Amino acid sequence: MKTTEHVLNAIRKHAEATYPEECCGFLLGKAGTVNEGVRIHRVPNRQQTNRERRYTITPEDYRAADQDARDHDQDIVGFYHSHPDHPAKPSPTDLEEATFPGYTYIIVSVHNGEAGAITAWRLAADRSQFHQEQLTTTRSLSSQ
């Protein structure tokens, strides 16, 4: 994914605000072989229990994010969530619950309330694993 420091900082800020619970949200921008993440769309973690270890985004939240994206001529290009006191790597649950290949999944690790490593992943076409994606930042994006 190609994105901006501004977007990554917004994700870090969200992750620190919900610590020790997981945060989650959408990445909006332009879809492609390399997705462009122009901005985030925050959503509450709809998980009823165990929000320290699980996150859930409802279809209604997806529809609202999709409308937000389309209103700005953008696409939903992926999602982000945090791993409180765990490394920024997809968990077995992340793989079990993975949606479609082509979305970028950003994971930010938070240690003692402070955001650390931030990584990007994409589900393999055969759905068997996540492959790490390069996460590059530029000052501005063509689709911005």
Next chain:
Amino acid sequence: MESQKTSSVKIRIPTPLRSYTNDQSTVAVGGATVEEALQSLTQAYPALEPHLYHENGELRSFVNIYLGDDDIRYLNGPDTELPDDAELSIVPSIAGG
């Protein structure tokens, strides 16, 4: 016996799945019910199937189908009858740990 009416249906495709539908954001299919419309879709674009369905043929649990603004679970499920010019959307719910 009267033959069952086949409606023309538009299905909205989530961005990453458009690589399996020749980059089309909506696909027009025929079908009298939601199930028939989805069958027409995966027949036309078989590469979509493993991402929407389990190997046993069940819709994956994160895949929600909307008719207009309504989740078909709260209508008549896959048997929901489609009016002409119906719009279906494939809406994922997202979760993880």
